[in-house]
Every structure is written in C-alpha cells, then in structure tokens.
Amino acid sequence: MPSFVHIADVHLDARLRFLGERGGQHRANIRAAFTRCVDLALERRVDALLIAGDLFDSQRPGRGTVDFTRQQLARLSQAGIAVRIVPGTHDALTPSGVYSWADLESAGDVRVYRGDGPGGWDVEHLASGLTIYARPTVEKGGGLPALQGLPRDPAARPGCEVALVHAALDLGSNDEEDYIIDPREVESSGLAYIAAGHWHTPRDFSRGQTVARYPGSPEPVSLDPRRAGQALVVTLTAGGRPQVEPVEVGRIRVDMYDFDVTGHEDEQPLETEIARMADPDLMLRVRLRGSRGPGWTRTAEDLAAQFAPRFFHLSVEDNTTDELAAAADLPGPDAVSRRAHLPPELAALPPGTAARRCIERLQRRLEEAAAQGDEAEQRRVAEALRLGLALFAGRDPW
Numbered sequence: 001m002p003s004f005v006h007i008a009d010v011h012l013d014a015r016l017r018f019l020g021e022r023g024g025q026h027r028a029n030i031r032a033a034f035t036r037c038v039d040l041a042l043e044r045r046v047d048a049l050l051i052a053g054d055l056f057d058s059q060r061p062g063r064g065t066v067d068f069t070r071q072q073l074a075r076l077s078q079a080g081i082a083v084r085i086v087p088g089t090h091d092a093l094t095p096s097g098v099y100s101w102a103d104l105e106s107a108g109d110v111r112v113y114r115g116d117g118p119g120g121w122d123v124e125h126l127a128s129g130l131t132i133y134a135r136p137t138v139e140k141g142g143g144l145p146a147l148q149g150l151p152r153d154p155a156a157r158p159g160c161e162v163a164l165v166h167a168a169l170d171l172g173s174n175d176e177e178d179y180i181i182d183p184r185e186v187e188s189s190g191l192a193y194i195a196a197g198h199w200h201t202p203r204d205f206s207r208g209q210t211v212a213r214y215p216g217s218p219e220p221v222s223l224d225p226r227r228a229g230q231a232l233v234v235t236l237t238a239g240g241r242p243q244v245e246p247v248e249v250g251r252i253r254v255d256m257y258d259f260d261v262t263g264h265e266d267e268q269p270l271e272t273e274i275a276r277m278a279d280p281d282l283m284l285r286v287r288l289r290g291s292r293g294p295g296w297t298r299t300a301e302d303l304a305a306q307f308a309p310r311f312f313h314l315s316v317e318d319n320t321t322d323e324l325a326a327a328a329d330l331p332g333p334d335a336v337s338r339r340a341h342l343p344p345e346l347a348a349l350p351p352g353t354a355a356r357r358c359i360e361r362l363q364r365r366l367e368e369a370a371a372q373g374d375e376a377e378q379r380r381v382a383e384a385l386r387l388g389l390a391l392f393a394g395r396d397p398w
C-alpha cells in the first residue's frame, strides 16, 4: 500500500522579526528541518512527500532559498519519490506569486497543484496507487468549506484517496478569510486521509473512517508555546485505517514561564528560575506579573540581556500592574511590538475558542502591518487588540 510523508507550514524564509539578530540563524534551522523531512522520506522509502501549503513564508523568498528548495526536491525525484505541493495562504497561487516563478517542477517529479479541474480541484492518480485531491488557495478562502465539491473518483483504489488542503478547522469560530474544514465534512468525505496545513501545531481531527491531521510546522515560526517540530509518516492500509507516525524533525522548542513577583523581596528567585531553564535550543517567554517589592532594582530588559546568551531566544515581559496601566495609553512603538507578540491576557483564553482566535488574528494583522511598516494600521490594530484583550479578560478597557 502507498505511503507518504506529510508536512506543512514550513515557512521557508520567514521574517521572524521577533528574533532580532537571531532571525538568520532560525531561518537556517527551518531549512535544516526541511532537509530532515526530505531525509525522512528517503530513509522510509515512501512513495511521496505531500506539502500542505505555506512551504514558503511569502511570495518573494530569496533566490538562495528557492534554489535550496529545488535541490532538496531533486534529491527525492532522483530516488523515485513524488513531491506534491498545494499552495497555502502565505504562498497562495497568484499570477505573480512564488509558484509563478520558482519553477520547482524543474526538480523532477514535482507538481504544484494549480486547480485546473472543475471547481478548482485537481485530481491525480500517482503510480503508487495514491489518488490525490487538491485545491490550491488562489485568494483568501472567504470562509468557504474546504472540501466542497471534492470530485471523488470511482476509479480510485479503495483506501488510497487523500485530500491535500490548506484550511482552518472549524471549531465554531469561523475566520472568513480562510477556507474552513467542517468536522462533519471530514466524516462524510469517504477519504482515507486528509493531509491538512494551516495550523502550526500538530492536531488530529480524524472523524469516522477518515484520518485527518495537521502536522504543524517543522520548526516554530512564532512564540506560540504549543508544540511544533513534526513530520508525519503515513502508511495506507488495505481495508483499515491509515497508520500515522509522527517523527521529530525540529530543533527549537518554545516555552512560556509566568512569574508572579508579588511577595518576592527581590529578583533573586526569578533569576534562579530563569537560570534553571537555560537551554540553547529554547525560545523562552518570561512574563512577569503582580507588584514588585522595594528590593527589585533590575528591569525586565536587564534580566533579558543577562540571560539571553544561555537561550536561543529570551524575552522578559514586564506585565506588573503599573506597567499594564501605562501600556493602556495609546501605544508607542515599544508597546506596539510588545503587544504584537506577548499580550499577557492571551494565555488566559483557552486555545481554540472564538476569543482566542480573534486575538490571534489581530496579532497576525499587527505583525503584518509592522512588517509592511504601516504605522497607521499598526495603531489601529493595536488599539483593537487592546480593547479586545481587555473585554475578553472582563476588564473595563476605558
């Protein structure tokens, strides 16, 4: 029976502004993780590598990155392993987008799905027996059902039908900018496997007979402490459920540490804790809250500067009561960038809820605005974020 490696959301050439000078190093980590995905496919002698969108972080990755990608894909082609790619949201199929000029197909048995069939679907039968249904992201999904109009082919081999999609799982909080996967659609799809991308953390959303997975990003591309770092080895079975084996391919972990300064005479206990967590492969977000005693002399910036060399990345956010009150003023550049990544109330919102997704979406917009240098938009979104966080946390924002 056919087997494949399923990855998504690699985000090659991500900007990673939050990492400052370390950004280049982490871009190298992301490349290395992608190389390990290719190695994995070669080692396991699978039939295909399926990439479920956001292989590239933008439509304009560097030439060097595109060449690197082509070389990696060529290694697979030379071993007889097919590569199939569906454009995602960052690398959507647009007239001048990355897939219009990167020429990945010249690497060999590589295909980027362009949605040439009815309803924007591509249907392909691979020599291994695998049937792939794919619909590229051509523009924002507009909240459309991701599996709508999927043209099941009666000629497909039983148990070998796979959908390759880049879409958000619908947990009751639709984001109208994405394609949406309704869990009920999963169950009624009749597919063996749904190879999904879009979520940067692994998730199993199998329903009924259909196995459905997000592999998450091979390396983290934000300070989201939920896990990343996996590729999935999927083996289809005759008459049974596909078997999925997650394999670690990432190097860097992200973690978050909340520290309440209330009742501590000075910063010594905090310093001890940070030192205990030191790890050169860890991105750590330390968040301070509570009210400081008079013995505290060092700022969050001082602490971050002292301990940063012992981590891959360290941020220390000062969310003590006074600081928060100050941050409630109209945001200056520092407050904007702080909120872009690290709103303290966000952790209180359970993952997957409408509130959480709303705030995360605003964060993304804020990062995009910052990346584009659009200050007016930054202020507008920062204000929306401030109000949203306060309201969701049950505070009076005014």
Ligand SMILES: [Mn+2]
Pocket (backbone or CB within 6 Å): 009, 011, 053, 054, 088, 090, 198, 199, 200
């Ligand atoms: Mn992505």
